Amino acid sequence: MKKFSSRYSIAVHILSLVALSPTSCTSDFIAESVNTNPVIIRRIIGMLKKAGLVHVRAGAGGTYLQKGLDEITLLDVYRAVEVADNGDIFNFHDETNPKCPVGANIESVFRTKMLQAQSAMEHELAQVTLKQLVSELKEKTGSI
Amino acid sequence: MKKFSSRYSIAVHILSLVALSPTSCTSDFIAESVNTNPVIIRRIIGMLKKAGLVHVRAGAGGTYLQKGLDEITLLDVYRAVEVADNGDIFNFHDETNPKCPVGANIESVFRTKMLQAQSAMEHELAQVTLKQLVSELKEKTGSI
């Protein structure tokens, strides 16, 4: 199947930081916590922005949540940054031989099963809100 | 996260073919149904062999199931061909800044959630045996 990029973990990191930080979150500030290049951060923030999860103060700088922490689930974040063309996490071998009874029908049968598996995973992601995640994070860090 | 390769769909195709075909399944024969190169097939069969799902008649040629159709689940096949180093389908951005309370703790919190999501997916895959899948395939093809 397709594999998840580390964009996803960075996106969650960004949102957690924006949620917890009392100071303004510039891409430089975030990049330091994530330990990567600010441009990487800006690219991902761009995706989160497009998904309506955050907004950015142009010119002045700084990223802010667009929705409540309990209104954003891990599934929302996942969909914002994992841009699989069709949304499927599974790749299929294209163009099996239509003359072979197996080749002609295997994909539709297999695809059904895969979509069920993917749904189960996405359902799990939808159960977790950023509020919960941040709350667990706070416990770990002591305070902040 | 990481994405699944099309090896998985090819592996399922191979096993279905081996299960249904009355004639000997050589890599050339299978490659024709899958519509790819025989070497691709042999490589994947090698993985299935290593996982104990099939055996191959060396010299003579032909692949045969090593277990009963109802003893092989989609999860078995998945584990046989998707060789993620640690088994995780999620990638994490490494080396976040340990000096930042968020950077230092976000990964362990996020990882827990991701493993739950992955478990949900794998549980779903474990529910489907090749026997079921082949049975649905038979319905589709009429007979064989």
Add this chain to the structure above:
DNA sequence: TCTCGATGTAATCATTATAGTTACAACGAT
């Protein structure tokens, strides 16, 4: 025993996705 088809595997290549980096125009608060 010899032949011949089939397997197992290495080596190579093209393609694609990702991550990182530099550079720079545009924005807007001060």
Add this chain to the structure above:
DNA sequence: ATCGTTGTAACTATAATGATTACATCGAGA
């Protein structure tokens, strides 16, 4: 008007995947 910040484009490096050629090896059957 300045200056820090954002939004992108462009480029590079790296890795995974899929495909292909080549070839040594195996072993069933003539």
